[in-house]
Each structure stands twice: as C-alpha cells, then as structure tokens.
Amino acid sequence: ASADIGLIGLAVMGSNLALNIAEKGYTIAVHNRTAAKIDEFVAEAGELRPRIIGKADLKEFVQAIKAPRSIIIMVKAGKPVDDVIEELLPLLDKGDAILECGNSLYTDTQRRFDYLKPKGIGYLGVGVSGGEEGARHGPSIMVGGSKEQWHNAEPVLKAIAAKFNGEPCCAYLGEGGAGHFVKTIHNGIEYADMQMIAEVYGVMRDGLGMNPKQASDVFKEWNKGPLNSYLIEITGYVLEAIDGPTGKPLVELIVDRAGQKGTGRWSAIVAQEMAVPATAIEGAVAARSLSAAKDQRVAAEAIYGKRQAGGADVSLAELEKALLAGKIAAYAQGFAVLAKASEENGWNLPLGTIAKIWRAGCIIRSRFLDQMAATYDKGDNVNLLVAPDFVTIMKDAHPSLRKVVAAGALGEFPLICLSSALSYFDSYRQARGTANLIQGQRDFFGAHGFEIEGRGPGQHGKWPSTLGN
Numbered sequence: 001a002s003a004d005i006g007l008i009g010l011a012v013m014g015s016n017l018a019l020n021i022a023e024k025g026y027t028i029a030v031h032n033r034t035a036a037k038i039d040e041f042v043a044e045a046g047e048l049r050p051r052i053i054g055k056a057d058l059k060e061f062v063q064a065i066k067a068p069r070s071i072i073i074m075v076k077a078g079k080p081v082d083d084v085i086e087e088l089l090p091l092l093d094k095g096d097a098i099l100e101c102g103n104s105l106y107t108d109t110q111r112r113f114d115y116l117k118p119k120g121i122g123y124l125g126v127g128v129s130g131g132e133e134g135a136r137h138g139p140s141i142m143v144g145g146s147k148e149q150w151h152n153a154e155p156v157l158k159a160i161a162a163k164f165n166g167e168p169c170c171a172y173l174g175e176g177g178a179g180h181f182v183k184t185i186h187n188g189i190e191y192a193d194m195q196m197i198a199e200v201y202g203v204m205r206d207g208l209g210m211n212p213k214q215a216s217d218v219f220k221e222w223n224k225g226p227l228n229s230y231l232i233e234i235t236g237y238v239l240e241a242i243d244g245p246t247g248k249p250l251v252e253l254i255v256d257r258a259g260q261k262g263t264g265r266w267s268a269i270v271a272q273e274m275a276v277p278a279t280a281i282e283g284a285v286a287a288r289s290l291s292a293a294k295d296q297r298v299a300a301e302a303i304y305g306k307r308q309a310g311g312a313d314v315s316l317a318e319l320e321k322a323l324l325a326g327k328i329a330a331y332a333q334g335f336a337v338l339a340k341a342s343e344e345n346g347w348n349l350p351l352g353t354i355a356k357i358w359r360a361g362c363i364i365r366s367r368f369l370d371q372m373a374a375t376y377d378k379g380d381n382v383n384l385l386v387a388p389d390f391v392t393i394m395k396d397a398h399p400s401l402r403k404v405v406a407a408g409a410l411g412e413f414p415l416i417c418l419s420s421a422l423s424y425f426d427s428y429r430q431a432r433g434t435a436n437l438i439q440g441q442r443d444f445f446g447a448h449g450f451e452i453e454g455r456g457p458g459q460h461g462k463w464p465s466t467l468g469n
C-alpha cells in the first residue's frame with residue numbers, strides 16, 4: 001500500500017479535492033462507481049499523475065491505502081453515501097476511517113457514526129465549503145465525528161484547507177454529526193447573507209432607480225469597508241457582467257427564480273426544533289421559496305398593480321449600514337443555533353474556532369468573521385447583539401436598518417430578511433414585551449396559567465364563562 005489517503009466519487013467536488021491533495025504532496029488512491037471517470041481523471045491529472053492511483057476495483061482501491069486508512073467519500077448526499085459505506089465495510093480493518101465530505105444531513109451523519117462505532121470503524125462527517133474552486137485551491141473544512149481517527153487525516157486536511165494569515169481553515173469541532181451540523185448552519189447564514197444583499201440591490205434598483213453598473217460600483221466600494229467579504233465582492237462582478245449576445249446587463253436577463261438544495265432549509269428547521277429564533281435565516285429560505293413561485297407572483301402583481309419605481313428616501317451610506325446591522329443580527333441567530341445545538345448534543349462546539357475557520361475558503365468568508373472570532377475567543381457564548389464590539393456597531397447602524405426597512409414598507413418593495421433581522425433585534429432588546437397578553441389569552445381558553453411578579457407562576461384569571469355573540 002502506498003497511498004496516504006483514498007477518495008471515492010470523482011464528480012466536481014471529489015476530483016478537485018483529489019487534485020488539491022495530490023498537489024500538496026500526498027499520494028491519493030481514487031475510485032468512482034463509473035470506472036470510465038477514473039481513467040479520464042487520471043489521464044487529465046497532468047504533472048500530478050504520479051501521485052494519483054486510480055483503482056476501478058474497490059478491494060484493490062482499499063488495499064492501495066496505507067493503514068490505518070482514511071477514505072474520503074464525496075458522492076451524492078443521501079442513499080448513495082449509505083450504499084458506498086455498505087460496499088466498503090467488508091473491505092475495511094478496525095481503526096480505519098471514513099471521511100464523508102458531502103452535504104449530508106447531520107442526523108444521517110450521527111446515525112452512520114453510531115452504526116460504525118461498535119464495528120471499530122471511525123466515521124468523520126466533514127463539511128466542505130467553497131464550491132468547486134474551494135475544493136481545488138483551499139476550502140473551509142468543518143470536521144466532526146471520531147476524534148481518534150481525525151488525527152490520522154489531520155495533516156492532509158489542514159494542508160488542503162484555505163489559510164487565513166497562515167492558519168488553516170480546518171478544525172475538529174465535535175463528536176458525531178457536529179461537522180455537518182456546523183456546515184448546515186454555515187449555509188443558513190449564507191442564505192441570509194445573500195438574501196440581504198439581494199434586498200439591498202432591490203432598493204437600489206426599485207427605490208433609487210440605479211442601473212446594474214451603478215450598483216456594481218457601490219458594492220465594489222463597500223468591499224473596501226466593514227462589509228468586505230467574498231459575497232459582496234462577487235456581487236460587484238455579477239452586477240457588472242454583460243450578456244454576450246444582447247450586450248445588456250446579464251443580471252437583468254437572469255430569471256428571478258432561485259434554486260435551493262436543502263441545507264438552508266435544514267438550518268431553519270433545526271432552529272425551530274430547538275426553539276432558537278432565527279428569523280433572518282427563515283426569511284431567507286422563505287424568500288427563495290417565494291422566488292420559485294414566479295407564476296403566482298406574476299398573477300398577484302396583475303391584481304395589485306405594479307409599484308412605481310423610485311421614491312426611496314435612503315442614502316447609499318444608510319444602505320451600507322443597514323446591511324451591516326442586518327448581517328450582525330443574522331450571524332447572531334446562526335451562532336445562537338450553534339450554541340444551543342452544542343448544549344443539546346454535548347458537542348462543546350468552539351464558537352471562536354468556527355468563526356476562525358470561516359474567515360477564508362468558504363462562501364461567507366469575510367473580515368467581519370475575524371472580529372467575531374475575537375469576540376467568541378474571549379470565551380463567553382453571548383449573543384452577538386450584546387457582545388461589546390458588536391454593540392458599538394449596532395448602536396451606530398440600527399437606525400439605518402430601520403430607515404431602509406421603513407422605506408421598503410412605504411415603497412412597497414419586499415425586504416423579508418432585513419425586516420426580520422430588525423424585528424429580531426427590536427424583540428431581543430425589549431425588556432418588557434407583549435407575551436403577557438399571550439399568557440392571558442392562553443389562560444382564558446386553556447387554563448394554562450400565568451406568572452405574576454411576587455405571586456409566582458400558576459396564577460389564573462377570572463374569565464367570563466360565556467361570551468356574547
């Protein structure tokens with residue numbers, strides 16, 4: 001056996017990861033269900049070819065890897081992962097480990113971890129972010145599962161990961177499904193980040209009458225300031241792109257119907273399951289679903305009429321701050337979900353480390369995450385909205401978010417994510433809310449009882465027994 005590591009699944013992500021591993025000096029054995037892809041991959045590997053061992057036979061593939069083996073699976077999420085595990089199982093030895101790097105549901109990862117543990121096979125659920133480009137040149141890598149076997153694969157994964165100031169964006173985060181859970185929440189935050197940017201573009205387009213080039217220039221400028229991030233940067237490029245055949249701005253020709261593969265939705269579902277308010281993430285998922293309902297939107301606009309363009313009373317500086325404030329609220333929600341899940345699953349998730357490994361390689365990478373890492377590194381898992389550094393920014397920025405949301409409400413353009421972020425902030429910092437009325441209502445119809453300060457819980461009202469019509 002001469003390979004340092006193995007990889008199964010030579011589609012977009014798998015092939016790029018394999019090239020990245022070979023480039024870092026490791027020898028890698030590769031396998032794919034459709035054998036023709038193996039030959040094609042090896043043939044196209046160029047100068048990296050001597051460090052790539054293609055094996056169409058699964059047994060030979062396993063035997064080509066040095067023990068204790070680390071085998072990456074990068075196939076379609078869901079049943080294919082279980083199929084590959086079953087095929088591999090009889091060929092593995094105790095102490096070997098499977099590193100599943102697709103976008104798996106963390107509960108599936110937990111189930112597979114629990115299934116393989118008694119068999120002595122390590123299972124690592126690894127979240128990989130950064131798309132094709134990241135896989136090839138440095139993704140952010142979120143590892144969970146069998147800690148012992150993690151150390152066998154650690155040098156390879158750290159070598160291929162993105163680097164931020166020289167530090168690899170790769171870390172072991174916790175047992176079982178922890179890695180895939182963190183990747184899921186990363187994607188939820190990504191949805192919110194993207195949606196809020198799209199909403200701000202909507203204000204520019206519909207409220208301020210700006211064309212895509214003008215909007216692009218603004219995003220490019222913003223990328224030099226506190227919003228500096230990969231998503232703001234690519235937004236500048238997407239907005240300035242010109243369609244070849246027509247010469248028109250490409251963005252104006254793209255159909256306004258967004259796709260989703262599920263991880264954003266999972267993060268909203270899990271937040272609900274754990275009773276953690278994550279309204280900005282939920283809003284972003286809802287916005288994608290609404291975008292997909294194009295026919296209904298066209299029909300409804302015909303009923304209510306098209307809104308008049310222009311008329312938004314906001315400045316670009318206010319839009320920039322609104323986006324920053326919305327972003328802080330969305331990240332506060334994402335990290336609150338992580339903190340709660342950590343507690344419920346006994347994962348002991350290191351929030352500071354998570355912020356650190358998101359600083360480069362992944363889709364939500366940004367300068368902002370460096371600041372967040374510094375906050376969480378101080379040790380306390382507080383909501384970001386009350387962390388001193390972010391309080392200062394929020395105090396300065398929330399009036400702008402308020403103004404932008406008001407402009408959207410009056411100007412009739414939707415800001416589902418930004419307005420959810422604002423409502424969350426306002427609810428979070430309101431010492432006396434309105435749930436006293438909810439408790440009264442619940443006691444009225446269900447005798448659920450309520451608490452009165454000084455008299456304790458379990459109090460009831462004397463409600464009328466019959467109601468008039």
Ligand code: NDP
Nearest residue numbers: 009010011012013014033034074075076077080102103131
């Ligand atoms: P796909 O999700 O398109 O999966 C294709 C690969 O899965 C092929 O190698 C295919 O083999 C293999 N496969 C499918 N079914 C089976 C099966 N039953 N048994 C064995 N092999 C099977 O590939 P991607 O590279 O796009 O993604 C891989 C994983 O990475 C997914 O979980 C995806 O969600 C995740 N991911 C993808 C990103 C992206 O940007 N594309 C970004 C981050 C994560 P065959 O050639 O024989 O069909």
